[in-house]
Amino acid sequence: MNAGIKTLRIDGRDVSARADQTILQVARENDIFIPSLCYLEGLSPVGACRLCLVEVKGASRLLPACVTRVEEGMEVTTRSERLDAYRRMILELLFSERNHICSVCVSNGHCELQSLAERLNLTHVHFPYRYPRLPVDASHPRFVADHNRCILCTRCVRVCDEIEGAHTWDVMGRGIEARVITDLNQPWGESESCTSCGKCVHVCPTGALSEKGRSVAEMAKRRQFLPYLTMMRTQAR
Amino acid sequence: MTLEELQRTAQEERASQSKVACHLHVCTAASCLSAGSAQVKQALEQELAERGMRSFCRVKGVGCMGLCSAGPLVAAHPEGFLYGRVTPEDAPDITRSLVEGRPVRRLSVPTDQPFFRRQLKLVLENAGLVDPERLEEYIAAGGYASLLKALTEMTPQDVIREVTISGLRGRGGAGYPTGLKWSTVAKSTDAEKYVVCNADEGDPGAFMDRAVLESDPHRVLEGMTIAAYAVGARHGFIYVRAEYPLAVARLRTAIRQAERAGLLGNRIAGTPFSFHIEVRLGAGAFVCGEETALMASIEGRRGTPRPRPPYPAEYGLWGHSTLINNVETFANIPVIVREGGQWFARIGTATSKGTKVFALAGRVVNTGLIEVPMGISLREIIYEIGGGIPDGRRFKAVQTGGPSGGCIPEEHLDTPVDYESLAALGSMMGSGGLIVMDDATCMVDLARFFLEFSKGESCGKCVPCRVGTAHLYELLDRLVKGEADGESLRMLEELSDLLRHTSLCGLGQSAPNPVLSTLRYFREEYEAHLAGRCLAGTCRVGANR
Amino acid sequence: MNWVRPAPPSEDKRWKIVDAAMRRMGYRRDALIEALHSVQETFGYLDDDSLRYVAQSLRLPLSAVYGVATFYHFFTLKPPGKHTCVVCTGTACHIKGAPQLLEMMEREYQLKPGETTADGRLSLLTARCVGSCGLAPVVVLDRELGGKLTPEQLRHWLEKRLAYDA
DSSP states (O other): OOOOEEEEEETTEEEEEETTOBHHHHHHHTTOOOOOSSOOTTSOOOOOSOTTEEEETTOSSOEETTTOBOOTTOEEEOOOHHHHHHHHHHHHHHHHHTTOOGGGOTTTTSOHHHHHHHHTTOOOOOSOOOOOOOOEEOOSSSEEEEGGGOOOOOHHHHIIIIIIOOOOEEEESOGGGOEEEETTTOOGGGOSSOOOOOHHHHHOSSSSEEETTOOTTOOOOOOTHHHHHHHHHHHHO | OOHHHHHHHHHHHHHHHHTSSEEEEEEOSHHHHHTTHHHHHHHHHHHHHHTTOTTTEEEEEEOOOSOGGGOSOEEEETTTEEEOSOOGGGHHHHHHHHHHTOOOGGGBOOTTSHHHHTOOOSTTTTTTTSOTTOHHHHHHTTTTHHHHHHHHHOOHHHHHHHHHHHTOBOTTTTOOBHHHHHHHHHHOOOSSEEEEEEEOOOSTTOOHHHHHHHHOHHHHHHHHHHHHHHHTOSEEEEEEOTTOHHHHHHHHHHHHHHHHTTSSBSSGGGSSOOBEEEEEEOOSOGGGGSHHHHHHHHTTSOOOOOOSSSOTTTSOGGGSEEEEEEHHHHHHHHHHHHHOHHHHHTSBOSSSBSEEEEEEEESSSSOEEEEEETTOBHHIIIIIISOOOSTTOOEEEEEESGGGSEEEEGGGTTOBOSHHHHHHTTOOOOSSEEEEEETTSOHHHHHHHHHHHHHHHOOSOSHHHHHHHHHHHHHHHHHHHTOOOTTHHHHHHHHHHHHHHHOSSHHHHHTTHHHHHHHHHOHHHHHHHHTTOOTTSOSOTTTTO | OOOOOOOOSSSOTTHHHHHHHHHHTTTOGGGHHHHHHHHHHHHSSOOHHHHHHHHHHHTOOHHHHHHHHHHSTTOOSSOOOSEEEEEEOSHHHHHTTHHHHHHHHHHHHOOOTTOBOTTSSEEEEEESOOSOGGGOSOEEETTEEEOSOOHHHHHHHHHHHHHHHO
16 A cells, blocks of 8 residues: 555645545544544445545545545545535435434434434434334344334444454345345344344444343443454454 | 468358358347247248258348347348248248249338338347357358457557547446546556456346347457457456346357357467456346446345445456456457457547447337447437337337436437437437337336336445435325325425435436436426326326325 | 365255356355356245355355345245246336236236235246337246237236146
């Protein structure tokens, strides 16, 4: 990897970065806020939630900050009326897709979807709610999977594959019918590969994966383990 | 097989063919086969045998002759008779016509009609003439001479230069310059490179690639092998739909034949160059036509696209530099190498060179497969080649580009067919489906049809496409049923704009096109639906009120 | 590593066909889709046992195999009926009457796409486009293609096919 230093402008501010960094990493280092949901430092980026799209001068399209590497002289805009409108609409789509009822959710107050909605001033959802009927899987002795709250960010899939090495989780189906599954789409508690390590629960941005016995607003997530484990995995390779 | 051996094979084959006075070509591509051409072929063979005419006339199965709506088709060479809707019972009359030298009038399809005259066949030059299951016939028609020319007389740079000069652009839809793509892969220093042929033709209403693979599979192999030589690849894949069993079977046969003849595999034609091709089956996912999804599928994974860059030329199959072109693009290569880039560049318009194969279908008299020079107008295609609209009805629109394209109304029919003009109309060249619609087609229902498709084919990875196509579909469904409210058109536009600008891949970005183009040209139909009427009279609007 | 290739789920000789497909590709990870094709072609559908066997043979996680099997619509996890009727719903077929064919199937056989009759004799599927647009609307019945069909003609064809068994 070219370890040269690049300088670029983000929202009119001159910043410097290593050549192998992405726009999102550099922005966060410099306390510039770019919303994201599927991205989590330590896991491979997938560019799926589209919340981190930014404007780059000279580029014909909006670019996902989580996977776009910095370039010398790049001029990045992270906030604009257009970007704000798109981001709010994407959040609206997520709220309308499944059943996100914050008032009864274990993650109320600790939910990344909820806090982004507040931060981006999302006051109401004007797309019709889809109200799908989705299961809650409480078969695991320690954890619960509530598909009503899942936003398909696939952080659980990646942490289980890349960090724990179990690959218990994956995605089945496609499109609006897609769902996260354990093993052969069997109850989590009957999974043969799950090590019950709980990493998936703690990387989940919403109340989709939680610890058993938590009641409303009690499920705060702890992710201190991730940077260290990622570093160790990278060194081992 | 060296150059001399190739020439000898060609001579022997031509000599063998000229031993009989005439040939009956029976179309054995999928469309005619399903209309019963296999039985026709058998009946003709039997008839000739019974009459002791086998030394006079030979029956051979050939690929697509184009006019699928008149199938099964039988052509007599060199007499030039063309027969349509042939049944096994017609065999005696047809054989008699050969002896008498007069065509059977009741079966005759005029060959001087615009359907045939207005076409220009490069990609399909052998379709309907050679037996797709015999290598010798392809060689006798000049096949593999381009490959040997490239290997023995040209450097890889020479080949890329000719392709660049030709102005050929990707025929899969987006129209990226082929020469530029090749030179990017050629410049990569990666020790392992791949060449991939995208034969995952998934547009509903498109069967160009299928016809090419079923009619002239060796041409695609030759094009790929030339590409591999030019970019320095040793392994290739053809990713083809499992829904095309005949094309798959013919490809596999062709690969085996080419390998046995030393035209594929190790040390091709005695040169140091080696190239291997494997066939990989798709499994019913439109999104796998997108190149990053296609590569994921070849690697055995879920066919979900990933953000580009990095492009496949830089980071492709298993992380290696990869060249991906579609079937028709590769099928153009042998002609370009044979005739030269300059020759090719004289055909077409300033920005779009050569020809384009279209699958003409829908409410038009002549449906089938056509190849036309770029720059021809849509009106010529529909009214001259297509023969106009049947049943005394009126033309309403033509759909190009499938679920990623749009509908073009009457007032734009004189637009020349090229990448830029079609895009300016809110549609796209696409891979080549051309579906004609008359006044009995409701455009709101058509938009719903395409969004149902895109919703069902969305991979589900990115939020705008996964949820947005579902909302778009439901809004359109309510419109069709007469249950929509006044807000729905604004919401359609808002969602369309979001999908176009924020979706991860081309499928999501272009999924709103059918909505946007029908809103642009047929807004009154949407408004009529809101008012409880369907202008085409096909939707049961208001039935549920 | 002492990894032993798993034994097939049953004594059925047809597993040899599936084994051969995987062996041809060196039991590599990218053999997954080919292996699933081979299972479906051999047994008609993919059940949990076969998915587990393929996963173990190719050393792939179960969820990854399940994810692939459900991503591609060509694969089915349910046993098909004795006869399979595939109605093409491509654009040309849509314009020329495929919706009417599907209405007839629902009216006469109570079948929606993806369903099988209670007696297991007939399954209804749809295809995105079978590429015979010149013959629209098109139906594939047990791999045999029929074109330019009216609902009445399709019903007649199905009745003949179903009567043939009895």
